[in-house]
Amino acid sequence: MNILVVGVGYVGTTTALLLAELGWKVTGFDTDKSKVSALARGTLPFYEPGLDQLLHAQLQKGNIRFISDPLQAIQHSQVIFICVGTPSQDDGSADLQYIRNAVTMIGSHMQEYKLLVMKSTVPVGTQKLVTKWIAEAQKSLLPFDVVSNPEFLREGNAVYDAFHPDRIVIGTNSSAAAQQVRMLYRDIDSPYLVTTPATAELIKYAANAFLATKISYMNELARLCDQIHVSITDVAAGIGYDARIGKSFLQAGIGYGGSCFPKDVNSLLHIATHHGSNLGLLQQVVHVNETQHQYFLEQIKEHLGSIDKKVIAVLGLAFKPGTDDLREAKSLKLISQLLKEGALIRVHDPVARLPDSSRQADVQQVKSVKDAIAGADAVIICTEWPEYAAEAWQHFVQEMRHAAVFDGRNLLDGTQMRAWGYHYYGIGNG
Template sequence: MNILVVGVGYVGTTTALLFAELGWKVTGFDTDIHKIQALKEGNLPFFEPGLDTLLDKHVQLGNLSFTTDSAQAIRGHHVIFICVGTPSQADGSTNLTYVQKVAEMIGDDMESYKLIVMKSTVPIGTHKKVCQWITDAQQVHLPFDVVSNPEFLREGSAVHDCFHPDRIVIGSDSETAAQQVSMLYKSIASPLVMTNPTTAEMIKYASNAFLATKISYMNELARLCDQVDVSISTVAQGMGLDPRIGRSFLRAGIGYGGSCFPKDVLSLLHTAQDYGIDLNLIRSVVEVNNTQCQYFIKRIRSKLGILRGKRIAILGLSFKPGTDDMREAPALAIIKELLGCGSFLKVHDPVAKLPDGLKTHAIKQYDTIEETLLSVHAVILCTEWSDYVKGDWKAWSHLLKLPYLFDGRNVLDRSQLESWGLNYTGIGNG
């Protein structure tokens, strides 16, 4: 069975490589000519460990090809995965423009039955809209099915998540269509959740909102820990041993970011509002996250005093290690706050590059950690790359003008750092 993947961004490219590795013939379609050409040459348009090796392998073997010819792509494939972007709009709702364009393109170009699988993260009820858009675009009525199959990829761990998923969710009103999609994953050992499309869409949003809630819960609790001289890290350890709570997503820090959590939580809030439901807990999750960076800046100011004119090193730009994705990255919020205070910034990240919009005389990115730390008044760890966590802080401490280290991810060894003369401040460490 030949598979077409429409949209070859992060989700689309990863999905295409998954099915190519599972033995299917896959074609990736996108309107971005430069992106398609790069993929044809074996070059990923983003950073994701291990994915480049799979891309090179399957392009060479001929299991994966790419095209910008929509009509030929749609007519030549029975199964079509929609993997286009669904960005947030100003009011928090989801922009479905790209999804609609793909649906209309499918309706206009299809010449036989198509199994259409929605992999993009879309609001509850979108499958009905997709069905209508396809029907309205058809020249002659032709049968099709729309199945919801949300992705649960973690940036930086996409290869592992593809082949060892926690679950595979398939939502369809047609048992036959659902079985066809499940057959594509037949060689993957994973729990399979078979449900209707609306429930599948809700599972995706509910999952991300719950994880965001755990993060904001710990971040809010950390603020109290700072006042009562308690370590939030020890609290998290004690909590995580309870199997009903679990250990994941309990580390306090400067907040969540990336392409999923901020967008999906806002979309869920907007959907609830459309139905006259106020999700007070989720709204608080967003509020805590939106103010966490300001809280950390107050911690920094309490140690450094006036920030104007201070040289400050920022370690980490991406929203998490293992990716170059800076969408909604807390580091960018920290940077904007410090620039607004008149600080001079020296930044470093192993893979992510400073956005053009932030490049001014007051900020510069350096190639090495040593250059970044030289003669600064303080260091702020914003992303827990192993380069920083396992770095030679004993040697690095001698490069600093002042010994202030602010750990925005609570990942460094406080006692060890203080033994080397560093003045350590985390979040929720008393």
């Protein structure tokens, strides 16, 4: 069976390589010819551990190809996965223009039955819209099915998640279509949940919103811990042993970012408002997340005094370790605020690079942690890269002009850092 994946960004490329690894013949399509060309050469346009090895292996086996010719892509594929972006609009709603463009293209070029599988994260009711858009674009009446099959990939762990999913959700009213999608994943050992399309669409939003809620809850609790001299790290350990709560997503920090949580929570809030429902808890989740980095900055200013002309080393640009994704990264918000206060910034990240919008005379990206720290008045840890925990901090204390470390991810051992002579401050550690 020939499978087409429309949109070869992070989700699309991972999905395409999973399907190729499962033995299907896969074509990756994108209108971005430079991206298509890079992938065809075996070069990933983004950083994701382990995915480049899969790409090289499947290109050598001939199980995958990348093209930008829509007619050729659509006519030779029986199943089409939609993996295009759905970015947030100003009102928080999901922008479906790329979905509409993709399915209109499919409808206008299809000449036989097609099974469309929606991987993109979309609002409830999108499957009905897609069905309508395809029918309107068809030149003659042809049968097709549209199935919602949301992805649950974690950036930095996408390869593992693709092959070991917690669940596979199939949203459709057609038992035949559900069976065909399940057959595509035949070698994946996972629970399967078959629902209506609307339910499948909501499951994705509900999952991400719940995880975002856990993060904001711990961050809000961390503010109280700072006031009553209690360790949020110990609190997280204590409640994490409760199986009803679990240990994941209990780490206090400077807030969540990335391409999913901010966008999906805002979209769910927009859906609720559109239907006259008030999700007050999620509104507070967003408020805490939007103010957490500012709360952290106030702690920095309280301990440093004036930031004007002070040299600040910022360790970590990516919104989380294991990726180079800077979307909604709290590091960029902190850097912007520090610059307004007159700071001189040196940044380091193992893989992420400063965007052009952040490049200016007072911001310098350096190649090593030591280069960032030398002569600095303070260090701010924004991303919990394991490399930072493994650094020789006992030697760096002599390199700094003022040995202050503000750990925005509670990555380091505060007791040990203080024993080495640092003024160490974490999140919610009293």
